[in-house]
Amino acid sequence: MSTAQNVLPQTPRLLRALAGETLERPPIWFMRQAGRSLPEYRELRTRAKDFIAFCHNPEMAAEATLQPMRRFPLDAAIVFADILLIPRALGQEVWFEAGEGPRLGALPPIEALSDQVEASTGRLADIGETLSRVRAELEPDRALIGFAGGPWTVATYMIEGRGSNRETARTFAYENPETLDALLDVLVESTARYLVMQARSGAQALKLFESWAEGLSEDVFERIVVRPHAAIVEKVRAAGVEAPFIGFPRGAGAQVYNYAEAVPVEGIALDTQATAQLGRTLQAQGRTIQGALDNLLLRAGGPALDARVDQLLEQWGQGPWIFNLGHGIMPDTPIPHIARVVERVTGWRRSA
Incomplete structure (x- = not known):
């Protein structure tokens, strides 16, 4: 159920949208906006010993988080980190x-991983320090x-x-269901603590x-995506955290409906394949959506980019929506x- 009536106008635009409010124009931010495409990020990256050291350096990671916010009038920053910090x-x-990207050593026994859950949060304290630094400056x-x-x-x-x-x-999921479920349970607990x-x-x-x-087939999707996500949200809420969630089941297709029905997140991020009707249906069901411009089209640019941005604004701008990429x-x-794109979105206004 929408809580838009309880949100003050000075609340950040992103949070207003996640509370179910339809704004005069959608908030905008981009996945992977912290780094990658910016020359100032590439220069900063050269100062770190390696990528993991970069992520665990609060001063440098905070700077990477803030760099796109200085360049563009984006409505939200996302902390510079990596999803593989938890396994480490x-x-x-x-x-x-x-x-070439990430490499990981042999999977430790599940019992050994489980024994490290409580300690894992402390080992990720640098990311908390990064967030504190960014929040103080943003x-x-x-x-x-x-x-x-x-x-x-x-x-x-x-x-x-x-x-x-x-x-x-995926083969492992079929051949070793109990082991996979135990691994997912460890990751649910460590992820909830981290969040x-x-x-x-x-x-x-x-x-x-x-x-x-x-x-993923429907039964497997429910077991290894829906169930763990719902458990994470439940554990985070049980800890007294009220921050809204955005869930992103990328590539799930029609199973996004199942996800939205079963996982109590405030926002559903949609990927590039999402149809206009999918987004409108979720909005009508009281969910905020996010997405879903093709990142390759953003790179290509030109009239096709302008046309697609305008199309997205018209098809989803009349409901709670966050403009982003797929x-x-x-x-x-x-x-x-x-x-x-930022100029086009921030200058748009929905019809009365």
Whole structure:
């Protein structure tokens, strides 16, 4: 149920939208806006020993978080971190190969991972410090988002040891259901603790990135995506945290309806394939939606980009909606393309 009537006008635009309010124009931020495409980020990155050291350096991570906020009139910042910090905090070896992405060591026994859950939150305290630094500098009308990877997505990396087509992890889910469920339970607990810490450090909204939710049958999707997400939200709420959640079951297609029905998140992030009707249906059911511009179109630019932005504004701007991408900003996205979209969205007004 919408709580828009209880939201003060000076509340950050993102939080107003997540409370169910239809604004005169949607709030805007971009997935992976902290870093990647900005030259100032690339210069900053050279000062860190490696990517993990960068994430665990609150001064540098706060600077990366704030850089896009200085360039563009975005309505929200998202903390600079990575979804694979949790496996590392649980005791699995994690590193990043230049030009190739993440690598993980052998999956430790579930019992060993479980023994590290309580300690894992303390090992992630640097991210809390980053959030505190950003919140202290960020204007009060701009929201700060904390996040974590969805348990299934994180588990795929832990099982396979790298990014891939996830066939090995999906096969593991069928062949070792009890082991996978136990791993997901560990990740639910550690993720919930991590998000509680983020909220207490200054995060005003929390996002769950289930980046690899595609290709799952309905029963498996319910077991390894819906159930863990619902459990995380329940645990975070039980800890007294009221920050709204955005859930992102990327690639789930029509199963987004099942997700929205079963997971008590305030916002549903949609990917590039989402239809206009899907978004409108979710809005009519009282959910705020987020998305879903193609990140490749943002990179390509031109008249097609303008046309698609305008189309999205018209199809979803009459309900609670956060303008965003269907996936993260590509590293080689021209900055003028980003600026053009931000200008187009912030200058738009919905019809009375």
